[in-house]
Amino acid sequence: MQFAHLAQRMFNRPLAIHPDKAEVIMAALGERFGITRMVRVDGQAIDVSASMFDDEPYEYRDRDNGYDMAGPVAVIPVHGTLVQKLGTLRPFSGMTGYDGIRQAFLTALNDQAVEAIVLDVDSPGGEVSGCFDLVDTIYAGRGTKPIQAILTESAYSGAYAIASAADRIYVPRTGGVGSIGVICMHVDFSKALTSAGVQVTFITYGDRKADGHPEIPLSAEALERFQADIDTMGELFVETVARNRNIAASKVRDTQAVTYLGAAGVAQGLADAVAAPDAAFRALVAELA
Template identity: 80%
Template sequence: MQQFAHLAQRMFNRPLAIHRDKAEIVISALAERLNITRMVNLDGMAIEPMAFSFDGEGYEYRDRDCGYDRAGPVAIIPVQGTLVQKLGSLRPYSGMTGYDGIRQAFLTALEDPDIEAIMLDVDSPGGEVSGCFDLVDTIYGARGKKPIHAILSDGAYSAAYAIASAADKIAVPRTGGVGSIGVICMHVDFSKALTSAGVQVTFITYGDRKADGHPEIPLSKEALARFQEDIDTMGELFVGTVARNRGMSAEKVRGTQAVTYMGEKGVAMGLADVVAAPDAAFRSLLAELA
């Protein structure tokens, strides 16, 4: 029950940049997954914060996972499943990927002298807002140091699209998709269920708005207005970030109204650069490096 409550806190009453359909699936299948508190390899061994060190003469690699796979001179970083701020794993774990793992893998690949380009292997409906745009800014700020390509194996929606948009180039397959540039927050009201069960919850607070948003009480008009203002602020941050990353006007991005676009329509909207199967997009990246 304690772990269920912990995951519920990650999904309810907080802003999410996630595709609506995926949000519904996750809500219906909550499980005890996010109780990881430190960065570990999949074998459970704790890892150090950097992939390699510089000893003054050359790079010395440590025998551990650096968070990405190598295909020739290209680092392949997975951005898959539901995205969360802190997963504590360099790799996707139980259907989730952490912004913390993506960041560490990306920065490691950026400094790896044997890596000439970085590929973001994206297949995700999005996830948490917290931590997303800081990661996006990190990737965007690294443009020009090494080629960065987002190659979608299916879809990049919401927070996942924000990450993909930071790359130099986005390739989407014919049946894949991009978009869902928006923010959603789901408030759950348990007050009637508690009353029916004979449970009365009394909040004793300091501050008139201290209990706003708690699921044990109905959401007041004042609380709804305040939360809507926060969501609007995050939504405008999302719009501005995509507009900057893709060289589009904020009006055009805002005008998508969080719609998703399949394949060619995504390219036509300016949200992707080319329609290509993942293997073809990867070969194209290798050809650019040759």
């Protein structure tokens, strides 16, 4: 994937991703775009340095359905940064596409050899676009076959939204759930361009057409409008988790995007049990026997 295309998908748009992962991605792209400092809305400046994703590409099989069969159970990987369209059925280059997850899930749901579906989740989340449509697809599959989310460490933000659509969620002792919120990183290149002797002139139709462009500072009006959009998406997130987990929306909202480790997530109603992934899987197989 070209870096410019990746930058378009990461900057100046809402993300359902853990803030720490967002900073790692900024660091990975920073050197290539001349970014050395990132400023949060709260005014805190963060130094970033070159870093690359540490996830290894997934090796494909011929005629792959997007899931592995472990006995009668289809195991669908939900790993790394989540994006709307990756064009592959499996995680690749540290990312998983909602398109691939959806295809794998629907195939498994209609596969007569599959008696249950496991979402193997280890992800900090990713793009908002496409996330909640996928969540609704998984939620609608409840009752057709058992669907369980077995975390192979953590499910944060968009990844937690996906996990919440399952019938049950198992989290390991050192794994985490939560980060139920939305974040947007606006990059302002205006001072850098001015220092380089570059002046950008926008010729627009519509007073707000250039809002959010990185070549100009973010105006108060634009910030207010973008915050309203983020709030709307955040409320959708809250309502979706409340529906999926059958808990009050106010309780979900009150988490304020906090992350919870292991048993603390269970206490909050965001997971059903603390269990090592292999133990959770064996329990599911025993139920099917």
